[in-house]
Amino acid sequence: MKPAPFAYFAPHNLDEALDLLAQHGYDGKVLAGGQSLIPTMNFRLAQPAALVDINRVAELAFLDEDAGGGLRIGALTRQRTLERSAAVASRAPLLHATMPYIAHVQIRNRGTLGGSLAHADPAAELPAVMVALGARFRLQSRRGARWVAAADFYIGLFTTALQEDELIAEIEIPAMPARAGWSIQEIARRHGDYAIVGVAAVVELDPAGLCRAARLIYFSVGEGPTAAPSAAAVLLGQPADDGVIAAAARAAAQQDIDPLGDIHATPAYRRHLVEVLGRRALQEAFGRAVQA
Amino acid sequence: MQVIDLYTIRLTVNGVAVERSIEPRMLLSDFLRHELNLTGTHVGCEHGSCGACTILMDGAAVRACIMFAVQADGHALTTVEGLSADPDKLHPLQAAFRETHALQCGYCTPGFLMTLVPFLEENPQPDEAAIRDVLSGNICRCTGYQNIVDAVLLAARK
Numbered sequence: 001m002k003p004a005p006f007a008y009f010a011p012h013n014l015d016e017a018l019d020l021l022a023q024h025g026y027d028g029k030v031l032a033g034g035q036s037l038i039p040t041m042n043f044r045l046a047q048p049a050a051l052v053d054i055n056r057v058a059e060l061a062f063l064d065e066d067a068g069g070g071l072r073i074g075a076l077t078r079q080r081t082l083e084r085s086a087a088v089a090s091r092a093p094l095l096h097a098t099m100p101y102i103a104h105v106q107i108r109n110r111g112t113l114g115g116s117l118a119h120a121d122p123a124a125e126l127p128a129v130m131v132a133l134g135a136r137f138r139l140q141s142r143r144g145a146r147w148v149a150a151a152d153f154y155i156g157l158f159t160t161a162l163q164e165d166e167l168i169a170e171i172e173i174p175a176m177p178a179r180a181g182w183s184i185q186e187i188a189r190r191h192g193d194y195a196i197v198g199v200a201a202v203v204e205l206d207p208a209g210l211c212r213a214a215r216l217i218y219f220s221v222g223e224g225p226t227a228a229p230s231a232a233a234v235l236l237g238q239p240a241d242d243g244v245i246a247a248a249a250r251a252a253a254q255q256d257i258d259p260l261g262d263i264h265a266t267p268a269y270r271r272h273l274v275e276v277l278g279r280r281a282l283q284e285a286f287g288r289a290v291q292a
Numbered sequence: 293m294q295v296i297d298l299y300t301i302r303l304t305v306n307g308v309a310v311e312r313s314i315e316p317r318m319l320l321s322d323f324l325r326h327e328l329n330l331t332g333t334h335v336g337c338e339h340g341s342c343g344a345c346t347i348l349m350d351g352a353a354v355r356a357c358i359m360f361a362v363q364a365d366g367h368a369l370t371t372v373e374g375l376s377a378d379p380d381k382l383h384p385l386q387a388a389f390r391e392t393h394a395l396q397c398g399y400c401t402p403g404f405l406m407t408l409v410p411f412l413e414e415n416p417q418p419d420e421a422a423i424r425d426v427l428s429g430n431i432c433r434c435t436g437y438q439n440i441v442d443a444v445l446l447a448a449r450k
Binding site: 001002003004005006007010031034035039042043055103104105106107109110190191192 | 296297299315316317319322338339340343346349352353354355357358359360362363365407411425426428429
């Protein structure tokens with residue numbers, strides 16, 4: 001099927017892009033990689049009156065290592081660039097390990113980090129990974145800039161904190177703390193398909209080897225990235241042995257996550273995966289933390 | 293009646309400079325097929341799932357059905373027609389496809405070829421797992437993939 005007609009704008013810098021977004025408001029839509037937007041337009045599920053194509057806004061495509069050991073990534077950075085970046089591999093290994101799960105190489109050649117984060121598909125990996133990493137996003141409009149934590153950015157199904165005149169300009173990923181570990185786990189029908197259930201984990205140990213912090217962020221189980229606070233409460237202050245990890249994963253499945261069913265999986269199967277993947281993620285993350 | 297603005301784009305397709313005025317909503321796959329008559333780029337699902345429309349943009353495999361033609365302005369594209377300079381001679385990967393019977397109906401073949409050409413440039417000696425991984429973005433309903441994997445292994449050996 002073919003998209004409905006729209007007015008097309010291809011600004012050459014961020015100021016022009018923000019002017020256009022301010023001008024077109026609700027009827028305007030940012031076109032970045034287009035790997036989710038254009039299929040939606042082909043199906044005419046979306047019929048934006050105006051597209052602001054930011055692909056020529058070179059100032060949104062950057063990947064910098066900051067002095068504190070973290071990363072600053074421009075929203076227009078292609079997913080394939082992240083996948084191949086040595087800086088991402090060393091400073092944000094969870095993000096590096098996540099990239100092959102995201103669709104296929106043809107999609108990652110076009111798809112952008114900011115586009116996936118702003119699209120907020122509940123089955124997408126990147127939003128959950130950003131919450132697990134404690135990242136924050138710089139939202140830019142003609143009114144100015146504001147920083148929003150990834151955990152506060154996701155409000156509901158395909159719904160974010162972005163106002164209609166704003167776009168994500170930059171993603172800031174903090175340095176991994178000392179004695180921290182991570183894991184990404186996902187079950188999909190085939191490689192590259194949307195996850196039936198997935199989870200990103202980041203854990204931290206104190207000098208005594210007890211759990212100091214744990215973030216277990218699921219995807220494809222609700223309206224957006226879904227935290228598991230009960231699981232984290234089971235872990236805090238405890239040695240990360242198999243019994244504690246099993247109890248935490250059980251808490252995630254029984255208290256934190258209430259998955260829906262669809263043609264891919266029943267709620268009971270998803271709940272089962274929440275526990276199994278949670279356990280695997282915690283075992284791998286704590287294993288890495290011990291060696292960090 | 294809505295007035296539709298046309299956009300003039302200039303790009304290179306298979307080494308040839310091209311200029312056309314088009315509606316911004318025209319998909320790149322339709323541009324190649326209907327404006328340039330390069331019908332080797334096939335359209336399967338038209339929502340980025342099947343990989344039949346895969347082409348190269350600036351050397352990287354992309355899906356032409358989920359890009360607008362206006363976005364190709366200033367870029368260099370390669371379609372399956374551009375794989376071999378001589379129309380009577382197959383590209384080595386095409387020859388390997390023929391030799392191992394890696395196609396039956398052939399509808400998906402251009403997309404497979406355009407996915408695999410940059411892959412083989414980056415991975416001249418891939419193992420089967422890497423081949424199956426890169427093939428995950430292309431759907432073939434005839435072959436069961438085994439002969440496609442064989443074709444890639446054969447092309448890599450040559």
